[in-house]
Amino acid sequence: MDNYEPKLPEKSKFLVTGGAGFIGSNLIERILGAGHEAVALDNFSTGREENIREFIGNKNFLLMEGDIQNIEDCRKACKNVDYVLHQAALGSVPRSIEKPGDTNDSNITGTLNMLIAARDSNVKRFVYASSSSVYGDSQQLPKREDKTGRPLSPYAISKVTGELYGRNFFDLFGLPTIGLRYFNVFGKKQSCYSAYAAVIPKFIGKLLKGERPVINGDGEQSRDFTYVENVVDANLAACAAEREAFGEVFNIGNGERISINGLYSKIAELLHIDLDPIYGPERCGDVKHSNADISKAKSILKYWPAYNFNEGLKLCISWYINNL
Numbered sequence: 001m002d003n004y005e006p007k008l009p010e011k012s013k014f015l016v017t018g019g020a021g022f023i024g025s026n027l028i029e030r031i032l033g034a035g036h037e038a039v040a041l042d043n044f045s046t047g048r049e050e051n052i053r054e055f056i057g058n059k060n061f062l063l064m065e066g067d068i069q070n071i072e073d074c075r076k077a078c079k080n081v082d083y084v085l086h087q088a089a090l091g092s093v094p095r096s097i098e099k100p101g102d103t104n105d106s107n108i109t110g111t112l113n114m115l116i117a118a119r120d121s122n123v124k125r126f127v128y129a130s131s132s133s134v135y136g137d138s139q140q141l142p143k144r145e146d147k148t149g150r151p152l153s154p155y156a157i158s159k160v161t162g163e164l165y166g167r168n169f170f171d172l173f174g175l176p177t178i179g180l181r182y183f184n185v186f187g188k189k190q191s192c193y194s195a196y197a198a199v200i201p202k203f204i205g206k207l208l209k210g211e212r213p214v215i216n217g218d219g220e221q222s223r224d225f226t227y228v229e230n231v232v233d234a235n236l237a238a239c240a241a242e243r244e245a246f247g248e249v250f251n252i253g254n255g256e257r258i259s260i261n262g263l264y265s266k267i268a269e270l271l272h273i274d275l276d277p278i279y280g281p282e283r284c285g286d287v288k289h290s291n292a293d294i295s296k297a298k299s300i301l302k303y304w305p306a307y308n309f310n311e312g313l314k315l316c317i318s319w320y321i322n323n324l
């Protein structure tokens with residue numbers, strides 16, 4: 001379980017948009033731990049102060065409360081930055097179906113603003129979070145980067161659009177963009193009590209309260225769950241990647257899939273809790289199966305999932321037990 005240590009200049013400055021969120025705050029922890037500087041740009045729409053509390057007072061950390069929908073905030077945040085890790089977005093398929101305009105504003109307008117600001121600041125890399133949702137209605141398994149389907153939600157459309165802009169900013173302006181299609185990320189600091197919480201923290205949160213979680217549909221849908229430290233590795237690997245990666249997108253997953261029923265059994269077993277789930281209606285906009293082919297990321301980014309699913313799940317559960 002060695003973390004990937006890419007060759008980056010000794011003291012680099014990273015801008016992490018969405019730095020108070022789940023993935024952003026895990027990125028900042030590793031960046032500061034390696035002796036680099038980190039700036040977090042966040043509007044705290046879904047991010048939380050408690051995620052970044054441990055960094056406050058660190059001389060290498062700067063919090064900028066601001067909004068990527070405002071280009072001036074993006075320009076200020078990009079000043080003298082070497083690497084941009086663009087994570088800020090409104091996540092969740094159901095939220096995007098309820099509020100497509102909000103998703104469009106943060107995820108599409110916000111990403112375009114960040115690309116413009118990063119281009120004008122001549123950053124070394126612009127690494128951005130895309131999503132497995134771009135595979136939409138494609139039935140192919142495992143998912144390969146060149147075979148996407150029709151997007152099934154406004155969230156998926158926002159991520160497809162971000163990728164199009166990412167490629168275009170490399171082609172037109174030479175901005176070294178690299179898109180990472182994350183597959184169902186989980187780990188410490190992921191929100192578990194929000195209405196739009198992801199399935200792993202939702203199951204853990206409910207079970208720890210002695211309540212029965214709801215499984216949408218028959219539970220036979222499957223996902224490629226990816227431990228957050230692997231996603232952090234992928235971002236750092238992308239910062240060190242060479243020209244053949246620019247303008248490209250890469251699947252960042254574990255490379256295995258598990259059904260939601262299988263996931264539920266594992267979590268209940270690790271928590272030593274014997275409660276049956278409640279089965280509810282299927283969610284619209286959800287894909288049935290998801291599984292990443294990670295060969296492109298392995299060969300070009302030198303990414304590999306250092307933590308497998310079981311190792312990640314154990315670490316994640318013990319974090320929730322100690323921190324909830």
Ligand SMILES: NC(=O)c1ccc[n+]([C@@H]2O[C@H](COP(=O)([O-])OP(=O)(O)OC[C@H]3O[C@@H](n4cnc5c(N)ncnc54)[C@H](O)[C@@H]3O)[C@@H](O)[C@H]2O)c1
Nearest residue numbers: 018020021022023043044045046047067068088089129185
């Ligand atoms: N968690 C996953 O499984 C997953 C899967 C695929 C893709 N992604 C993508 O990864 C990125 C990070 O996701 P996460 O799970 O950490 O979500 P998160 O909600 O925990 O973090 C997102 C952060 O962005 C901030 N933000 C949102 N809109 C903003 C705006 N307009 N201006 C400034 N800050 C803003 C939020 O306050 C939050 O801190 C997102 O782009 C998401 O779409 C996540």
